Amino acid sequence: MAHNVKTGKTQAGDEVIMGPTGRPYHGFDTPKKLDQHGPARIIALCNQKGGVGKTTTSINLAAALAGYGRKVLAVDFDPQGALSAGLGVATHDVPTVYDLLLDPKRDAHEVIVETAVEGLDILPANIDLSAAEVHLVNEVAREMILSRVLRQVAGEYDVILIDCQPSLGLLTVNALTASHGVLIPLECEFFALRGVALLIETIDKVRDRLNPSIELDGVLATMYDPRTLHSREVLERVVDAFGDDVLETVIGRTVKFPDASVAGMPITEFAPEHPAAQAYLRLARELVSRGAVA
Ligand SMILES: Nc1ncnc2c1ncn2[C@@H]1O[C@H](COP(=O)(O)OP(=O)(O)OP(=O)(O)O)[C@@H](O)[C@H]1O
């Protein structure tokens, strides 16, 4: 972070360290322990652009929140099954979220599995899910099927994170319809903002027609490299576009993420002292302090 230390002045004239989004740096308080669990706040991680850090954020934010004593359910809602793989959960020949979509009367508890991280469960997915859009298209209230599925278990968790696939199709609309909030990861790269208008439009449509209370919980800058002017400029443009909706926590670019994925572990367990693990812990604290998570 040494490249990145900038100072500024508060209104009272005190000198403070500024974070990369141009606001004074905050560590955010450690979340208070919860006496009881649930009902969950449901958050979709959504961006139709591929490879922006949706799955990496789902895994590591889920593990960080579990580390702070939250009961967390991570929903793999991408037929690639990367969330399941990243948490070391087998997806071959097991029931998955797809089976619940086809038969919402089926008990979700039978499909949810525990991960190696205490307090973190997962609803796995595999390639079967790629058939879901075709199967669901003629269903009554086809946008609300995931919402019905999650209603069965929402009382038992503090937070449910839905890892969406890179598309704005029926599955993603189901995720947005089921959610209280949406978190948009944006890669600090060329074209980061391309397509975001369409994503915001989709969220607005879902708010108008299906889920009036859905909120934008935040825009998360990922793969930030403070050494490159380019990365800093992209982040500046993201802040210009989204203002205070840009989360103060920024995720740096590091090869530790691919390494952790190969190991099937969250980075908070794979390399807990690494700055990237610390960044996701801080993101968890920031979301609690913003009230996005209990
Ligand atoms: N901060 C980071 N620094 C470096 N590499 C990262 C970072 N975050 C994610 N990656 C890597 O980038 C690739 C894409 O990340 P990820 O799978 O999380 O994105 P995604 O938005 O879920 O992609 P998709 O749209 O395909 O589902 C992965 O190989 C991941 O390990």
Ligand SMILES: [Mg+2]
């Ligand atoms: Mg993904």
